[in-house]
Amino acid sequence: RKHFDIHDQYERVFAYVDHHPELAPWRPYLHRKMGEHCLDILAKRDRLPPSDRAEFFRRTAAMFRRHTPAGARIDGEVAVLTGPYAAYLARRQAERAGRELGRRGLQVRRAAAGRAKRGVFAMAARRPLDPHLVLYAASSHRGVLGDPAAVYYKAREIAPQLRGVWVVRDATDSRLVPDDVEHVLLGSPAYHRLAARARFFVNDVNWPGTLVKRPGSVHVQTHQGTPLTYLGADLLGKPGARLGLDVPQMLRRADRWDHSLVANRHSELVWERAYPCHFASARTGSPRNDVLVRAALDGPGSGAGAAFRARHGIPADHRVVLYAPTRRDYRRGGHADRLDLARFAADLGEGHTLVVRLHPCLLTGPARGLGLAELHRRGVVVDATDEPHAEEVMLAADVLVTDYSALMADYANLDRPIVVHADDWAAYTASRGAYVDITAVAPGHVSRSYDELAALFASGSWRDAESARLRARFRSRFCEFDDGRAAERVVRTLLLGRSMPAPDAVRVPGPATGHDLLAST
Incomplete structure (x- = not known):
């Protein structure tokens, strides 16, 4: 009977309002909210035992009548509190019958629509x-x-x-x-x-x-x-x-x-x-990736990359750092804040713009409300999650920071620096699984903490000779058939049935270190 306490709690709230005349305008709202709250408890079968439901209704109705403001309009759901419990039960049964009728009607309409669509397909x-x-x-x-x-x-x-x-x-x-x-x-x-x-x-x-x-x-x-x-x-x-x-x-x-x-x-x-x-x-x-391959010899300030920068007000002389994390299957909603974005943007310093692109599945989720939207509004970062064409975002970037996103294999076609931030690799692989040890075949330096990530950028190591060597190794394995003519090859060979030279074969090296999960399973 713990839910009966709700009446005493509301009595104390009404008493508080009575002792503070300046709160009188809130009484009609409080009165209606009290009725809706109690009816919500009554409607949920797991809140009250059947033997107590009538008593709970009568107490709620008595409190509702006792605190009704003068001239208040009683309508909608709470109007049942002005009548007996039997009238409440009758209304609930009518609502259930209406919902069932609507559900069955929807099933009938869907079945009819399905038959009609199959008929259209069959005729065509x-x-x-x-x-x-x-x-x-x-x-x-x-x-x-x-x-x-x-x-x-x-x-x-x-x-x-x-x-x-x-x-x-x-x-x-x-x-x-x-x-x-x-x-x-x-x-x-x-x-x-x-x-x-x-x-x-x-x-x-x-x-x-x-x-x-x-x-x-x-x-x-x-x-x-x-x-x-x-x-x-x-x-x-x-x-x-x-x-x-x-x-x-x-x-x-x-x-x-x-x-x-x-x-x-x-x-x-x-x-x-x-x-x-x-x-x-x-x-x-x-x-x-054709557009990326063709742009590999051009700078990020041309073409679609320049258009993206202009659209978001990024100065032409700024170095653009693209942060593109993937979703996390071990977190409800798929999002995990792995970086303090404001701190990272500040540590990058003058002449840098931090662009953030979340995984497409987080486009309409709560992740963007956890500070990213506000940082974008304040101009601390550029939120590119809404951008429909990832290629434009990549073309505008001078360096990619990611974790385990497949975007790294696309971006590698540009032959620009990549940093892998793998601070939760063990948890990620335990929940999702991976075909390769990304930390072993990474297209650049790997950081396992924020301090390591910040040090890579502060020291300039993110674009040193070792990062270029790691990127070349990665490109030879994961950009093997990307030659800038993939779309043409699909159209000519698969849609038109004609011949076209295949991409130049490239030797695929195994990972230099680590455990290749694809080869071992």
């Missing part, structure tokens, strides 16, 4: 596949992004006979699609008609499980970078990392792939292990 599927129709999607249908976007724009350039249509999630994402890009909403009748006739499907994640793959259609899976940590079937042994993921369903969807794009032989081994399905690996390189 009576017609032959359109050999020139390509459906594109990226980042769970969020827009024209990543590798699929690079393939799409290259196809527009060299294969204008191909009709490219993007599938986006909803009207909000639709507004972000450029005006000259044809697109449809996921699940719409137009989507089902196109999905029934498209010859090619290009995506960096999986298409919905409801999509039926017609004989003759070709699915090209671009992925989202080089896999350094566990994915797919390897997550079955990592319950924390696969929370909310249906791995068997992922594998069923992956069984629709025909081609899996890889930027290196490491990725080829990982994708074939993590997704043991019926696809062929295509050594094309990563299409979204």
